[in-house]
Amino acid sequence: MGYRQGEKTIILNEKPKIKASVAVVGEKEQQGPLGEKFDIILTGEMLKDKSFEQSESFMLKTAIKKAISDAGLENSDIDGIFSGDLLNQCIGSNFAVREFGIPLCGLYGACSTMALSLIMASLSIESGGFNTCISATSSHFCTAERQFRKPLEYGGQRPPTAQWTVTGSGAVLLTKNEAAPLPYIDSVHLGTIQDLGITDANNMGAAMAPAARKTISDFLRDTKTKPSDYDMILTGDLGFVGSTLLKNLLLKQDDIDITNVHKDCGIMIYDPKEQDVHAGGSGCGCSASVVSSYILKGLNSGEFDNILFVATGALMSTTSSLQGESILGIAHGVNFKSGKK
Amino acid sequence: MGYRQGEKTIILNEKPKIKASVAVVGEKEQQGPLGEKFDIILTGEMLKDKSFEQSESFMLKTAIKKAISDAGLENSDIDGIFSGDLLNQCIGSNFAVREFGIPLCGLYGACSTMALSLIMASLSIESGGFNTCISATSSHFCTAERQFRKPLEYGGQRPPTAQWTVTGSGAVLLTKNEAAPLPYIDSVHLGTIQDLGITDANNMGAAMAPAARKTISDFLRDTKTKPSDYDMILTGDLGFVGSTLLKNLLLKQDDIDITNVHKDCGIMIYDPKEQDVHAGGSGCGCSASVVSSYILKGLNSGEFDNILFVATGALMSTTSSLQGESILGIAHGVNFKSGKK
Numbered sequence: 001m002g003y004r005q006g007e008k009t010i011i012l013n014e015k016p017k018i019k020a021s022v023a024v025v026g027e028k029e030q031q032g033p034l035g036e037k038f039d040i041i042l043t044g045e046m047l048k049d050k051s052f053e054q055s056e057s058f059m060l061k062t063a064i065k066k067a068i069s070d071a072g073l074e075n076s077d078i079d080g081i082f083s084g085d086l087l088n089q090c091i092g093s094n095f096a097v098r099e100f101g102i103p104l105c106g107l108y109g110a111c112s113t114m115a116l117s118l119i120m121a122s123l124s125i126e127s128g129g130f131n132t133c134i135s136a137t138s139s140h141f142c143t144a145e146r147q148f149r150k151p152l153e154y155g156g157q158r159p160p161t162a163q164w165t166v167t168g169s170g171a172v173l174l175t176k177n178e179a180a181p182l183p184y185i186d187s188v189h190l191g192t193i194q195d196l197g198i199t200d201a202n203n204m205g206a207a208m209a210p211a212a213r214k215t216i217s218d219f220l221r222d223t224k225t226k227p228s229d230y231d232m233i234l235t236g237d238l239g240f241v242g243s244t245l246l247k248n249l250l251l252k253q254d255d256i257d258i259t260n261v262h263k264d265c266g267i268m269i270y271d272p273k274e275q276d277v278h279a280g281g282s283g284c285g286c287s288a289s290v291v292s293s294y295i296l297k298g299l300n301s302g303e304f305d306n307i308l309f310v311a312t313g314a315l316m317s318t319t320s321s322l323q324g325e326s327i328l329g330i331a332h333g334v335n336f337k338s339g340k341k
Numbered sequence: 342m343g344y345r346q347g348e349k350t351i352i353l354n355e356k357p358k359i360k361a362s363v364a365v366v367g368e369k370e371q372q373g374p375l376g377e378k379f380d381i382i383l384t385g386e387m388l389k390d391k392s393f394e395q396s397e398s399f400m401l402k403t404a405i406k407k408a409i410s411d412a413g414l415e416n417s418d419i420d421g422i423f424s425g426d427l428l429n430q431c432i433g434s435n436f437a438v439r440e441f442g443i444p445l446c447g448l449y450g451a452c453s454t455m456a457l458s459l460i461m462a463s464l465s466i467e468s469g470g471f472n473t474c475i476s477a478t479s480s481h482f483c484t485a486e487r488q489f490r491k492p493l494e495y496g497g498q499r500p501p502t503a504q505w506t507v508t509g510s511g512a513v514l515l516t517k518n519e520a521a522p523l524p525y526i527d528s529v530h531l532g533t534i535q536d537l538g539i540t541d542a543n544n545m546g547a548a549m550a551p552a553a554r555k556t557i558s559d560f561l562r563d564t565k566t567k568p569s570d571y572d573m574i575l576t577g578d579l580g581f582v583g584s585t586l587l588k589n590l591l592l593k594q595d596d597i598d599i600t601n602v603h604k605d606c607g608i609m610i611y612d613p614k615e616q617d618v619h620a621g622g623s624g625c626g627c628s629a630s631v632v633s634s635y636i637l638k639g640l641n642s643g644e645f646d647n648i649l650f651v652a653t654g655a656l657m658s659t660t661s662s663l664q665g666e667s668i669l670g671i672a673h674g675v676n677f678k679s680g681k682k
Binding site: 008010012013050051053054079080084086087088089090091094095097098099101102103104105106107108109110116119120123124126127128129130147188190191192193195315316317318319320323325328330 | 349351353354391392394395420421425427428429430431432435436438439440442443444445446447448449450451457460461464465467468469470471488529531532533534536656657658659660661664666669671
């Protein structure tokens with residue numbers, strides 16, 4: 001069984017291995033700097049079916065199906081799917097998995113969901129109750145815009161701090177039944193809400209940066225490691241504004257300098273000059289698609305050895321924002337290792 | 342570590358003990374048949390603060406705070422909170438826990454959330470990563486009505502199959518650090534989506550009954566037990582329509598007769614003649630408040646010894662319903678034992 005190191009970080013004993021990972025994205029994401037890394041590109045905003053929401057579910061379903069088949073498994077081999085998304089009542093995930101006949105743990109962590117699902121799948125494997133699980137999530141520009149902001153047809157102007165919701169999904173297949181050397185999850189860290197009173201829904205990076213700061217700082221302290229021990233400290237979707245803030249916060253409050261190893265999925269996924277996304281990418285599908293492709297494939301090939309992935313989420317709804325509530329930040333941490341050393 | 346028995350049921354090794362459980366409800370719930378069992382009654386629809394949503398969070402926060410203090414613990418003793426609710430982006434839970442400084446696993450299982458949170462807290466304790474956790478959830482009549490149906494002021498008429506969303510919350514404190522004989526969780530069963538094509542959002546019971554049938558049938562088969570082994574097979578909120586359907590389905594499809602031991606939280610919580618709730622109570626807070634009071638206190642006093650709790654959820658949103666999608670059913674199972682025998 002796993003054990004707690006320090007305050008909150010859990011060092012896993014089973015070290016769940018990553019046997020397959022799949023990223024399915026839209027056209028804009030294919031046109032970005034990581035375009036070649038993604039597994040499947042679905043074209044058009046209406047990727048499938050008759051609504052944006054059904055398209056999002058189709059994208060997520062496609063990722064999960066391919067992860068299961070890439071691992072050489074069948075639906076009946078999977079003990080559980082851990083999934084959630086940004087849509088009201090998580091319909092993206094629920095309708096994506098409805099035909100699989102696999103037990104579902106529905107999660108909600110806003111844009112931190114990919115890390116949250118990896119944590120809960122890992123702990124479920126660690127418990128002995130599950131052998132093989134799927135962690136998955138998705139987001140879609142058009143479903144997010146019309147739910148959280150304005151109908152697309154309205155054509156509202158976006159301020160420079162706003163981020164662009166990634167149309168993308170990721171699915172990771174975790175198992176303990178695997179002898180081959182594969183990337184694995186070494187430790188996990190469930191995050192705690194940070195509320196600094198940010199109320200600007202067009203500046204999610206600022207709301208999430210304090211949560212990322214706390215999780216990174218706590219993780220490094222708990223594990224007695226330092227930034228240079230990692231090939232990468234990878235945040236989910238802080239974007240340009242939030243990433244700058246995170247680095248400043250860590251330096252000032254904790255005397256930790258992550259400048260040399262920090263990357264952010266929201267910065268990496270789009271070309272800031274060519275793709276007009278203002279402060280970068282966001283959404284559950286942002287870190288899900290980057291981690292399921294570039295990161296896990298890089299760990300598998302030996303390009304990377306040790307990555308701390310910290311996905312951030314902005315916990316709010318249109319109702320809470322209209323009622324003047326602040327945007328709560330949370331950040332969940334997952335430490336991937338390559339299994340090659 | 343736990344082990345899988347049969348297809349999906351997980352027999353826990355750690356048998357997490359229930360050290361405290363608290364139900365906080367509204368006035369209508371106090372006036373029902375279980376009124377005296379609840380711990381705290383908050384009066385008025387606007388229980389606190391300036392909105393229904395903030396009132397719901399306040400109710401959930403009150404339940405969690407009291408569970409921690411009843412157990413003689415402090416916030417820093419709690420390794421994680423597992424919580425979700427019916428509101429868009431689970432703002433009920435997120436704002437309830439924001440000040441606790443406790444790691445949060447956000448969940449979404451519609452009205453099955455209490456069982457889902459007990460399962461995930463149990464597996465996290467079983468993993469060795471957590472010692473003491475809170476499982477919690479809530480619902481509020483006024484937040485649910487205006488989000489899922491119509492503004493309250495509209496005064497829409499409710500059909501006979503409609504259920505009444507419970508204004509209530511429940512919090513259960515689970516721990517493995519306890520020598521005293523206390524009720525515990527013996528086994529858990531993560532549910533699988535069942536989709537029988539029901540599209541009537543005013544008949545949730547019918548959408549959820551097939552999922553309850555599957556979980557109960559699978560659980561009894563996996564554990565080689567029969568209905569008479571239990572003091573109660575307790576469903577979450579099928580109400581009158583769904584409960585009748587469940588009993589018929591189990592009898593016809595599985596040759597299992599649960600008539601003598603079946604109870605439903607949605608039927609128990611209101612007086613069907615006096616309280617005008619049509620098909621019964623519903624909402625995450627329905628089974629949460631009944632389990633956290635009547636059920637767990639009855640297990641603690643020795644009134645009950647062995648209860649199979651199967652909470653059902655209807656996975657849908659107003660968007661999915663408007664797009665003509667069916668209502669997906671899911672049911673998660675938790676087996677409580679008294680620890681007295």
